[in-house]
Each structure stands twice: as C-alpha cells, then as structure tokens.
Amino acid sequence: MIEIDHLSHVYKGGIKALDDLSFSVEEGEILGLLGPNGAGKSTCVKMITGAIRPSCGSVRVSGYEVFRNLRKVRHIIGVMPQETALYQDLTAQETLEYHADIYGVPREVRDDRIAEMLKLAGLSLRKDDLVKTYSGGMKRRLALVRALLHDSKLLILDEMSLGIDVQSRNLIWQQVKMLKKEGKTIIFCTNYMDEADELADRLVIIDRGRLVAEGSPQSLKKTHVGNFIIELEFRGLTDEQDQSWISEQIGLEVELASENEDPGIQTARIQSEDGYNDLPQVIRILSNLGITVRQASMRSPSLGDVFLTITGSKLRD
C-alpha cells in the first residue's frame, strides 16, 4: 500500500528531519510510527499525504508516486491531523458536509454516509451544535470520522488520542480495530506505548530521522529487551563504579537511571533472557561487591522498555 524509499528531508535552516528512511506498509496492515519528539514522524506522515515534498527519495501510495499523482493519492488517503484542525464555527453536520463536497463523495450516498459517521462518532445527538462547544474527545472523534467519510483506503492518524479522556480513547481504539477488520490500511503516530502495543500489527521506530527498529510489538520486545526486565534499587555505588563497570561485573546489560530522590540510592534496569535465574544471581553479585540492594522486581518487558532501549532515556526537546 505504501512504499517509502530512501526518503530524506532537510528543512529551511538545515534541520535534517528525515535521513534515508525506507519502509513499506502492506494493505490491511496497521502500522505504528514511534519516535521521540522531533524524530521525524509528522514529517514522514506529511510526505505520505503530499503536504511536504521530500528533498530526495520517493513515496508511493497504492502504486502512485505521491507528488506526480497528488489528487489521486489524496482521494485514497484520510488524514486525522495532530491538531484538532476543525472549523470551530461549523456544526459536526456542516463539517462533514464540507468534507464530503470537497472530496466528491457521491451526492446520492452523502447524507447517509454522514449520518453513519456521526453515529460512529457518537455525535448524532449533537450534530447541529457548533464544534466549539464540543469536548476534546468529541472533537477527536469528529476528526476521525471526517477522515473516514470519503471511504479512504489508507487512514493516517497523527496522535489520535492526544489530550482526550479514557472513554473517548477507548471508542477511537474500537473504531480503529473495526476499520482493520474492514481491510483499511492504517498508519498512526503516537507517543503512547500502550496504544502502539494494543493497535499496531507492526511498528516502525524513527529517531533523528532514521529508522532504528522495525517489527511487531512482540518481536521488538524479544529482540531489543529480552524476556524479562529486572529493576533494582540499591546503594553503595562509588563514583568510579559506572554503568559499564556494573554491567561487566554482572554480565548483563545494565542501564543506570538518574539518581533517586534519596541521596546515594540508585535505580538500575537490567534486560534478561532468564529472569528467574538472573535475579538472585544479580543480587548475590552486588552484595559481594558491597552494594546493598534495597528493592528488586522482575516483570515482562513493555513497549516502553523497547522504546527507551532503542532511543535512550535522555530528554529530547
């Protein structure tokens, strides 16, 4: 459905947003696009919709090279932008009428389709109220059904559940799953790992404009984190005893988090293939080194662990 081939883009001022990015999306697949802020997710999405022309590389949607077939491609795609991007002084009904008219939804089905979408968004009773009177969740739901109204084959959802309540988020998730059953291809960008874990068939993780990992949520966890995550809280580490020293002593990959609120207390995260054996062994080795373990826990890895492992825990602003 989508083929992204060696895509690069440099914004005015020399900011490199994408750097030789390549991946593809199969028809009927749900692809999650993950990455820290400024990683290039939105730029990538805008190139798929034809809003940004890449500095080099190409994007094909349904076999069409996007920038040579903008109108055809735009008929195929439905976009739910990151910002609510709705006309505040139109009603939901009018918003959808406008969208249907500019996308050329056949007149004979237009009204039925709008009614169907309003029902799907749970807005039938509020369809004649101005958008500016809606809650954040209602606006997101309206933006979602607007993207679906012209029966788009490919749906692009940029931060679909940003700033909305749990109820609205669940409703949107249900709709996305239903659309998957209908055979729609969906790409979504998100910063919520539970959302990516719940909805995506496959994930593409971008960092600094480059593809850094790709695969299903399960395979990414297995490949990048292992079967278990051991988390420790301990004291007694000297200044010289850094992350690499402790990894060497234990024989496992250790990531030291920043210092705890209590002075001298530190937190470590250890990836393990065999947690049940590794956990007691780690505690024993640390005790032998004179390091007191205050608290230890073991859990299955989450997508968040994958994300932090790949992109690091340093803040990105």
Added chain:
Amino acid sequence: MVLRQLAAIIRKDLRIARRDPRFIAPSLIVPFILLSVYLVLWSSVGGGESFVCGLVVEDQTSFGEEMAKIIETMKSSTNHTWFSVTRYGLDEAEQLFLQGDLIAYIIIPDGFGANISNNQDATVLMRINNANDDIVKNYVHRIEAAVLLYNQGARSPDFNQSEAKVSLEEYHTLDITPGNVEYAGAVTIILSLITCSLAGQVMNTSSEFESKAIEDTLNSPISRWVLVVGLTLSAIPRSVLVLVIVFPIVSLIVGISPVGNPILLVLVVLLSVLALTPLGHFIGVLTREREKALLVSVLLAVIGFLAGGGLAPVSLLPLLFRVVALLIPISHVIILWTRLFFYDTMSGLLLSIFALLATWVLFTLAAVYVTNKEVEG
C-alpha cells in the same frame, strides 16, 4: 465537481462569517475613523464656509463700497467658496485675527476711493494667517480675482463682465467639482469595501492557518486554484454586506448619493473585491497569525488608501507621487469608484480597469503559489 467544491467553500466561509462576524469590525471601524477625521479636517478646521475672512471698509466712498461688495459676494463658477466674508471694524478684525477666529482680513483703506477718483494707485490690503499654503493661495487668488474684476469695471452683484476690458472664462475637465467632504464621504464608502476584501480575507486565511482548520482542505484533492477562486468568490457577499451597512450611513451623514450608472458601480465593486481578495489571501498565508495579519492588513489598507487617492484625487498629485500611486491597486479602486460616484462616465478609466484585472490575475497566481508551497508548514 469543481462547481461543487466552489459551492462548498463559499457555503463554509459564509457560515463562519455569519457566526463570527469579527471580520466586519475593521471594515466598519477604519472607514468611520477616517471619515470623522475628514469631517473635522474639512468642516471645522479647513475648507468650506467655516473659514471666516474679515473685511474692514475704512473708505466710505462709493468706490470703496463697490470693491467691498465684489469681495463679499463673488463666487467662483464652480459655485464653491472657500471662505465667508464678514465685515468688522479695524480693531475688532485685528483682535479676532490675533485670537485665531479670523484666518485673514482685508482692508479697504481710507483714501481708496479718493485715489481712484484722482487716477492714482489704489491699494487693498490683506492680512493672512499663512499656516497653510493652500489657504494662502485660495485667499490670494480670491482677492486677485476681485481686484481684477474691479479693474475691469465689473459691478456687483451681477459681475456683468460685458463692460470689462478683459473677461475671464473658466473651463473644467469634469462637469462638477465635488466638495472635500463629499469626496471624503465617497472614498469612505469604498474604504469599507477595500478593508473588508483585504483585511477580512487576510484575517480569514490567517485564522484558518492558525487553527490548522485549513489542513483538511489542503489534504483534500481540491485544486489550489479552486480553493483560491472559492475564497475570492465567498468574499463578494461579505464585502457587499459591509458596503450595504456603510453606504446609507455615510450617505446620510455627508448628504451624498451616487450619480453614475448603478450597474457600473456594482461592476466596480465586484472588480475591486476580485482584485483585492486574492491579495488578502496571499498576505494571510504569509502571516498565518490572526493578530499579526490584522495589523498588517489594516496598515496596508490604510496606507494604500491614503497614498492611493483617499485624501485627494490621484490626478492632483505631483507626477512622481502619481506614478507611485498608480502602482497601488487600491488607487484604481478609488479612481473607478469616485469617478462613477460623481459622474456618469467611464471615460479615461480603461487603465484602472486593466490594472484591477491584472491585479486579480497576478495575485490569484501568487496566492495559488504560496498556498501550494505553504502546506509544508
């Protein structure tokens, strides 16, 4: 399909305009502020009969009285007088002049008649507050004309010049000369349309960018041409609405009504909206923030208006200023509007019509270009 998209854009814009009529505000505020300034300027401070000139007749002979009557009752052939003349005694005139109540006074001195009787030079004196060159010129011209008439033997009150040695005939390029206040009223009306087409569209476009609401349209298969043309067409009813509000109010305040062909006036209005709206969209795309856009557009509208014939007809400007003014699209809007407002002729207006058509095409092209480019954000 294109017609359906155009209709959708127009319908959407009109609905938003109806529910958020803030776009009207600058279109009403700016012209009325300028009109107030004009009215003060022309009715109270400068121009018209409110400028009082004193006349002191010291000479008690029939010659002095004859001269005084010529000065008091003389009118130009345009039937437009620049000041009224009132008689005072010398001391009173001097005092009023010093207080600023008289802008000038004329003295027909004692001995004026005697000198004429004796075939000697007779002099009329004039004291002028020369704070403004235009006023000085008007006073001087008037007294010169009066002296000329007297010398030629013209007699008040009819100023029958048949007895004069040299007669004076005036020819005017246009049938009537609109007064300053009338001109100000007419240009105020069109300023509301200019502001609405320009500032209204700038605010409309920049608001859509600021709220990102335009993204749905930009992501759609709609052609950018259709988008710009749709926005332009939807500006017509908005601008006409403003005109419908402003026109009767200004007409009542100033006491004017259009002389020209109403159909041609409507066509001028349409052409003006078509020319200025794409320019507004162009600026809106570039500014993208509502507040910044409002400031830029109002400034452009007001400066363009003042430089383009809002204060006085462009044809009265010095050559260099006239050339510059003719490069401003607003000038051509004013030229066409005022001509058809005061005269029932299109003579000499071809340049302005072409200029507005060219502006329409040029800024539609520019608006399409920046809209295409600006999606990159």
